Amino acid sequence: MCPRSGCLSDGLQCPATLTITGSGDPLVDLSSSFLSAAFLLLLVLDPFGNIPIVAALLRGVSPARRWRVVLRECVIAYVVLTLFLFFGQRLMSFLQLSEVSLGISGGVVLFLIALRMIFPPPGGSVFGETTGGAEPFIVPLAVPAIAGPSAMAMVMLLVSREPHRLLDWFGAMTLAMVAVTAVLLASGRLIDLLGERVLTALERLMGLILSALAIEMLLRGISGFVKTFA
Numbered sequence: 001m002c003p004r005s006g007c008l009s010d011g012l013q014c015p016a017t018l019t020i021t022g023s024g025d026p027l028v029d030l031s032s033s034f035l036s037a038a039f040l041l042l043l044v045l046d047p048f049g050n051i052p053i054v055a056a057l058l059r060g061v062s063p064a065r066r067w068r069v070v071l072r073e074c075v076i077a078y079v080v081l082t083l084f085l086f087f088g089q090r091l092m093s094f095l096q097l098s099e100v101s102l103g104i105s106g107g108v109v110l111f112l113i114a115l116r117m118i119f120p121p122p123g124g125s126v127f128g129e130t131t132g133g134a135e136p137f138i139v140p141l142a143v144p145a146i147a148g149p150s151a152m153a154m155v156m157l158l159v160s161r162e163p164h165r166l167l168d169w170f171g172a173m174t175l176a177m178v179a180v181t182a183v184l185l186a187s188g189r190l191i192d193l194l195g196e197r198v199l200t201a202l203e204r205l206m207g208l209i210l211s212a213l214a215i216e217m218l219l220r221g222i223s224g225f226v227k228t229f230a
Contacts, residue, residue, distance in 0.1 A: 034172050037158060041176035043210050044110065044151050047183035049117055049203040052196070053145050054187045057136045067185055069135055074181040076138055077146035081155055081173055088156030089163065099160050100224045106153040107218030113150050114214055117207025120200075146180065 058066045084091075092102065136142075158169040183190070191199065 034168055034175075037169060037172040038175040040213065041151070041154060041173055042179055043206055043213070044113075044148075044154050045146060045176055045180045046113075046117065046203065046206055046210075047180040048199055048206060050145050050180075050184060051187040051190060051199055054141065054184055055191060057141055061135050065135075066188070070141075070184050070187070071181065073136065073138070073142040074146065074177065074184060076142035078174075078177045080143060080147040081151060081177070082170070084152045085155040085159060085170060085173060086166070088152075089159055092156065092160065099157070100221055100228070102153060102157055102160065103217060103221035103224065106150065106157055107214050107216075107221055109150045109153060110214035110217065111211060113148070114207045114211035117210065118204050120203075146184075 054070060058069060061069055155169065155173055158172075159166055162169075194202075
């Protein structure tokens with residue numbers, strides 16, 4: 001656990017303490033912390049892994065309307081994550097959940113998501129088979145494809161570790177969601193440009209990185225649990 005703040009981002013280095021070598025500038029430290037949290041959230045949100053899901057779900061939607069649907073679903077996902085960011089602490093208190101239990105459960109969920117990113121199920125996506133048809137609304141694109149349980153747990157963990165940096169985490173989440181929205185809006189062109197094989201390789205690479213982060217988070221959560229008996 002981070003000696004200064006016990007911060008969440010166990011796999012990437014703690015966002016609160018990540019510094020650039022040779023720099024003592026607090027503005028640089030803040031910037032690196034902000035970017036590391038945004039990058040971690042971007043990995044969890046997995047925009048490249050969601051491109052096939054978007055393509056399958058919007059197969060029956062007219063091309064002129066697809067970008068509006070994607071933008072709407074991304075905004076809904078952003079609102080959901082914002083609610084968990086600002087009110088997740090109260091939810092944890094109401095359910096009597098500790099940071100240790102949330103850290104362990106978050107690590108387990110992240111690891112399962114990472115495994116499915118590396119070894120996708122027969123349907124070809126993290127969430128199983130996707131079929132085109134009616135226009136999606138909230139489920140399954142906004143939730144759980146974009147704002148899934150791992151992303152919800154991640155934003156709550158960020159705030160639970162350092163609640164005084166709430167605006168920093170909000171900014172990091174906003175930056176990550178802007179990147180996700182841009183990727184998903186360009187999903188059709190990316191499929192044509194890169195091809196499905198390259199996108200699959202990118203998703204599996206992100207899954208590999210995410211699995212390492214999940215294991216580190218899980219080990220630190222277990223370490224924190226063991227220390228409660230000391």
